[in-house]
Amino acid sequence: xxxxxxxxxxxxxxxxxxxxxxxxxRGEPAAPHRPNIVxxxxxxxxxxxxxxxPNIYNLLVRQGASFSHFFVTNxxxxxxxxxxxxxxxxxxxxVESNRSPTGGFPKFRSMESSTVGTWMHDxxxxxxxFGKYLNQYPSGAPRSYIPPGWDEWAVPVxxxxxxxxxxxxxxxxxxxxxxxxxxxxxxxxxxKADRFVAENDPFFLYLxxxxxxxxxxxxxxHDAAFSGEPAPRTPSFDQEDMSAEPLWLRxxxxxxxxxxKRIDRVHQxxxxxxxxxxxxxxxLVSSLARAGRLDDxxxxxxxxxxxxxxxxxxxxxxxxxxxxxxRVPMVVRGPGIAPGSTIDRLASTVDLSPxxxxxxxxxxxxxxxxxxxxxxxxxxEVPWRDALLVEFVHAAYSPDCPPTYNALRTDRYSYVxxxxxxxxxxxxxxxxxxLRNIAATADPVLVGTLSARLAVLHECSxxxxxxxxxxxxxxxxxxxxxxxxGAPKQ
Numbered sequence: 001x002x003x004x005x006x007x008x009x010x011x012x013x014x015x016x017x018x019x020x021x022x023x024x025x026r027g028e029p030a031a032p033h034r035p036n037i038v039x040x041x042x043x044x045x046x047x048x049x050x051x052x053x054p055n056i057y058n059l060l061v062r063q064g065a066s067f068s069h070f071f072v073t074n075x076x077x078x079x080x081x082x083x084x085x086x087x088x089x090x091x092x093x094x095v096e097s098n099r100s101p102t103g104g105f106p107k108f109r110s111m112e113s114s115t116v117g118t119w120m121h122d123x124x125x126x127x128x129x130f131g132k133y134l135n136q137y138p139s140g141a142p143r144s145y146i147p148p149g150w151d152e153w154a155v156p157v158x159x160x161x162x163x164x165x166x167x168x169x170x171x172x173x174x175x176x177x178x179x180x181x182x183x184x185x186x187x188x189x190x191x192k193a194d195r196f197v198a199e200n201d202p203f204f205l206y207l208x209x210x211x212x213x214x215x216x217x218x219x220x221x222h223d224a225a226f227s228g229e230p231a232p233r234t235p236s237f238d239q240e241d242m243s244a245e246p247l248w249l250r251x252x253x254x255x256x257x258x259x260x261k262r263i264d265r266v267h268q269x270x271x272x273x274x275x276x277x278x279x280x281x282x283x284l285v286s287s288l289a290r291a292g293r294l295d296d297x298x299x300x301x302x303x304x305x306x307x308x309x310x311x312x313x314x315x316x317x318x319x320x321x322x323x324x325x326x327r328v329p330m331v332v333r334g335p336g337i338a339p340g341s342t343i344d345r346l347a348s349t350v351d352l353s354p355x356x357x358x359x360x361x362x363x364x365x366x367x368x369x370x371x372x373x374x375x376x377x378x379x380x381e382v383p384w385r386d387a388l389l390v391e392f393v394h395a396a397y398s399p400d401c402p403p404t405y406n407a408l409r410t411d412r413y414s415y416v417x418x419x420x421x422x423x424x425x426x427x428x429x430x431x432x433x434x435l436r437n438i439a440a441t442a443d444p445v446l447v448g449t450l451s452a453r454l455a456v457l458h459e460c461s462x463x464x465x466x467x468x469x470x471x472x473x474x475x476x477x478x479x480x481x482x483x484x485x486g487a488p489k490q
Contacts, residue, residue, distance in 0.1 A: 034124070034202040035335060036297040037356050038193075038284070041084070041206065042277060043077065043132060043213040044270075044318060045303035047329050048232075053274055055282035056331075060301050064333030065341045065377060071388050071409055072349050075305040075318045075325035077213075078103050078135040079391075080349055084304070085115040087353040087368035089389055089465065091458060096393035103395075104136035109147075114365055116353040117149030117206070123362035126200040128152035130189045131208030132160060144172045154192050156185065161210055163217040184219045186211060186276035193280070194287040201293065204356065207284075209277050212270035212307075214316070222275045231267035235433035236311040236322075244437040245312075246422040248402050252313040263310045270307075298334030298359060300352065312434075317400065319392060321407040321416045321424065322434055326390050336378055343376050346388050346411065369465035385469035386410060389457040394419075408454040415439075415450040425450070 051057045073083040074090050082088070082095040085108075090096060093111060097103030121127045133155045138145045146153045152171060159166040163185040167176050177183040186209050193207050211218075218225075231237075238255040255263070281301070288294040308314045308324040318325045330347065333339075350370035357364045358372040375382040390407040404419040414434065416424040423439035425447065439447065453471070460468040 033296075034361065035359055036197070036201065036203050036205075036288075036293055037120075037125075037359055038197070038205045038207060038297060038299045039352065039356070040277070040281065040284075040299065040301045041081075041131075041208045042274075042301075042303045043208070043210050044305060044307045045212055045274070045329060046306040046308075046324055047327055048271075048274075050329060050331070052271065053278040053281075055278045055285070056301065059281060059285045060299060060331045060333050061340070063339050064299070064331050065337050065343050067330035067332075067347050068342055068344045069411070070302065070328055070330035070347045071326050071390065072303075072305045072328060073390060074392055075320065075390070076392070077132075077304050078105075078108070080304040081134055082108050082111075084349045084352050085117070086111060087116075087350050087364070087370040089350060089369055089457075089460070090391040090393070092367070092369060092461060097395040097398075098135040099395070099397060100136060100139065102393065105134040105138065106136060106140050108134055109140070112147040112149075114367075115147070115149060116204075116356055117147065119149075119353070119357050119362040119364060120204040120360055121149045121151065123357075123360050125202050125204040125360055125362075126151050127204045127206075128154075128193075128196050128200075129206040129208070130154045130192050130196075131185075131206075132156070132210055133208070138169070143167070143169055143174050145169070146172060152192075152196060154189065161213055161215060161217075163210055181220050184217075184276065185209075186273075186280055187219065190280040190283050193284055197284065197287050197293065197297075198291045202360070204360065207280075209280060211273035211277050214266065214270075216266070216269035216273040218269065218272035219276050219279075222272045225275055226268045226271040229268055229271070230264045231309045234311055236435055238310055239312050239435060241435075242313065244440065246403075246418055246420065246424065249312060255310055255313060255315075259315060260310065263316060266316045267309055296335060298332060298337075300330070300332050300355075302330040302349070302352075303328040304349070319398075319401045321390060321392070321402070321405055321414070323414070323428075323432075326407070326409070332373075332377060334377075338379060341379075345376055345384050346386065346409070347371075347373055347376070348388050367462050369460065369462060371466055371469075383470065385466075387453055387457065387469050389454070389465075389469070391458065406454055406458050408450055408457065410450075413446075413450060415447075415454060417451065417454060423447075 072080045074080045078098045079090050079095050082093045086093050095103045095107045100106040127150050129150050143157045154170045156166045157169050164179045167174050242250050305318050306325045306328050307318050311324050351373050354370045354372040358374045388409045392405050394401050394404045405416050407416040412429050414426045424437045425439035426434045456468045
C-alpha cells in the first residue's frame with residue numbers, strides 16, 4: 001500500500017530526528033535507596049494458573065503485582081534471554097537462534113561487556129547468576145569462563161536440561177554432580193541463592209531454574225503430583241478449522257489419540273518440575289525474611305518464553321506467534337507495590353533490565369530499547385506504549401519452526417507478517433483464542449496501519465524504539481491532518 005509505505009518512511013525519518021530526545025525516557029535516575037533485586041527466570045513457562053503452586057501464588061502473586069499483558073521479544077530461549085540481558089530487540093542484538101552461527105552463547109559473547117550484570121555491578125551491587133545462562137554456554141570458551149559483571153556464578157556447563165549428572169561452573173571451578181536426590185539442579189541452585197541473599201547487601205540475583213523445559217525432570221518428592229491430569233483443553237486445542245491460516249499451519253493433521261496422550265504426559269511432567277521452582281520460591285522468601293531483607297527486596301518472577309500444548313493442532317513446543325508462546329507470566333513483589341494488584345499495560349522482557357537499573361540507580365547505555373516498569377509498579381499514570389514487537393528468524397536446524405516472521409501486539413490485535421508474504425490478524429477482543437485469521441477480510445486501512453507500525457518498530461534502534469512503540473495515536477492524528485508540508489490527504 002503506497003500510502004502507508006509513505007507514511008511509514010516519513011515516520012521513520014521523524015523517529016531518527018527525535019531519537020536524541022529519548023534520553024529522558026531512558027534516564028540515569030538517582031535512586032533514593034538501594035533495594036535488593038531478585039529475578040527468577042523460568043524456562044518455557046506459559047501463562048498457566050499460578051494458583052497451582054502455593055509458594056509462588058501466596059508469596060508472590062498475592063503479595064505483589066501481576067502483569068496481564070507481558071510478552072517476550074522472541075519465543076525462543078537464547079534470543080529472548082539476550083533481549084533481557086541487553087534491553088534490545090532481536091533485530092538489534094542479532095542473536096537469532098539457540099545455536100551458532102546465528103545464535104547461542106557464541107553469538108552473544110561479543111556483547112558481554114555491557115549487560116545488566118555489568119550495569120548493576122558498576123552501580124555497586126553484588127551480582128550473581130545461578131542457573132541457565134545462554135544456550136551452548138560455554139562453547140568456544142573454557143568451562144571455567146565467567147562473563148563480565150558477575151561476582152558469583154553457578155551455571156551448568158554440561159547436561160543442562162537433565163538436572164542430574166551435570167557439571168557446574170561455580171565461580172571458576174567446575175564441579176561434577178551425580179544422580180542422587182540431593183543433586184537435583186533446582187535444589188542446588190536454591191541452596192546457593194539462599195546463602196547469597198543472606199550474605200550480601202545490596203545484591204542483584206539472576207536466578208534461572210531450568211524448569212519446566214523438557215524433558216522436565218523433577219525431584220523424587222514430586223513423583224505423585226498431577227497424576228492423570230490432562231493438559232488444558234483450550235478453545236484452540238486441536239483446532240477444527242485451519243483453512244485461513246498460513247501454509248505452515250493449514251495442512252497440519254488433527255491430533256491423534258497418541259498425540260493427546262503425549263501432550264497430557266508432557267503437561268504433568270512440566271507441572272511436577274514447576275513444583276521444584278515453587279519450593280525454591282518458598283525457601284528464598286524464608287531466607288530473605290530471616291536475614292531481615294524481605295521488606296527491601298524486589299522479586300521478579302517470569303519466563304523466557306511460553307509453550308503450546310496442542311493448541312492450533314501443534315505438538316508440544318514454542319517459537320510461534322500465538323499467545324501461548326509469546327505471552328508469559330510476570331509477577332513482582334517489593335517495596336511500594338500494591339499486594340494482589342494487576343497491571344494491564346503492555347510490557348516485555350526488553351523492559352526488565354531498564355527496570356532493575358532504575359531501581360538500583362544504575363546507568364544504562366544509549367543502545368537500550370525497553371522502558372523502565374518502575375512507574376507502573378508505583379501505580380503512577382504515565383504515557384505508555386500501545387504496541388510491542390516480536391521477531392522470529394527460522395533456523396534451518398529446527399525444521400518444525402515456522403517461517404521467519406515479525407509480529408505486532410497491541411492491546412486489541414495480534415498482527416503477523418511472514419517472509420512468505422502471508423499474514424495473520426486476530427481481533428483478540430472478539431477472538432481471544434486466535435481461531436479466526438481475518439487478515440484477508442479486515443479493513444485495509446486497519447491492516448495498512450498495523451503493517452506500518454510493525455515496519456517502524458522492526459527498524460527502530462535505541463531510544464527511537466521508545467517513540468515507535470507509542471506512535472499510533474500520534475500517527476493517526478498526523479494522518480487526519482494530512483502529510484507534513486500542507487499536502488492534501490489522500
